[in-house]
Amino acid sequence: MTDDRQAEPLLFETMSTMRAMRRLKPDPVPEELLERLVQAAVWAPSGSNLQQFHYVVVTDRDVIARLEPLWRRCVNAYLGSAGKATPPSMEEGAYRRMVAAIEHQRDHFADTPALIVPCYRYVQPKGDMDGLKALHGSLGTSGMLRLMTNGVFSTIAETSSVYPGVQNLLLAARGLGLAATVTVWHLMLEREWKQVLGIPKDVNTFAVIPVGMPAGNFGPVRRRPVQEVIHRDGW
Template identity: 45%
Template sequence: MSTMRAMRKLKPDPVPRELLERLVEAATWAPSAGNTQTYGFVIVDDRETMAKCGRIWRRQQRFYSRAQEPLVPEFTTAEKWTKVHDALRHQAAHFDDTPALIVFTYDFTGTVITKMVKGLRHTLAGCAAVGPVGTLKMLPNLVRFFSTGEAASIYPAVENTLLAARAHGLAACLTTWHTIYEPDWRRALGLKRGTKIYCVVPVGWPEGKFGPVARRPVADVVRYTGTATG
């Protein structure tokens, strides 16, 4: 874990499908909401589809870097932030040579979350259980409740995949900017209605070295409740 950096510079050498399927197997070991397991994993390793994805990717990168590169985040430096965007530009320029993509999808058509959204009767029953005051407090948070429930069903699988990739010496990087042009991605991948994309992970053999990662000290990010000190 301490050496699992986001790796965007990949060699063009192919990754065996057997190895890619091991990564997906690790993904399936993660939990999902109600153990529904309606996730899906689209592996892109053919050059025609990769080229279609590459055209979308470069458009995303242009927007992202133009909008965000001038905005240096807290806890980093302008020099480091520029290096991040240099890596993004490199990845975009060489995207068509990416050995493989693993696209993480989830079909919520028959899940409890979807049934709650569509079935007003069930939602009203839940509101009755918490009373008028509880309902008023809850209503502004329902969208977030449903969206985090969706995310919780797929992102543990993404982390499992990243860890498995690192264990096999593969470079990988979690990306979510497909959401900018998700309809284009859906067409490129031929996804059916009701299936959402949550993450696109480029996978390949690394050009650079793994880790160690640079992170803020635990003491800077942890807070205990109560007044007692440890």
């Protein structure tokens, strides 16, 4: 049996060196490793244990070639808008290096060994009169209206059932020595991406994760100090 006291530092080491690796070797990733990544994702929590997540794994060169112009358009849209400004928490030099890595990935996208696209098909729970009365009794009229009209709850319900799996996948990739990074730029042209991949209309996509052997080195991540982000007993 594994000693948790010995295993914990290994997990922390994995998390603290899980850089966004955008420079990939073109070598194929063994199918069994890709399945292990998806298995790690499936182990993550799922809201109400519905498990309506799906993972599209793309390794076909022709399919990736069809996605390449969509990726380029999305990356260029990002770099031409939000990506033009250096984030307050990042030094100028570090940001320039990140942009260079993004441009490298854009220009070599056709050589990406594998893509993993996390998806979710949200199942709207069927309510009955007793359930509606219970909601009204707990939330009141205004609370019920907000819940039913702004769509935030269903959106968060989906994302909370997908991104824990994405994080598991990224941690597994780091543990297996694979390079990966989570991106959401494809959402700018999600309809076109879904058409190429044959994803049903009632299924939402949440990321595109390029995966391959790293062309660079893993190393410590740069993040804000914990003391800057903790708020104790309130904001």
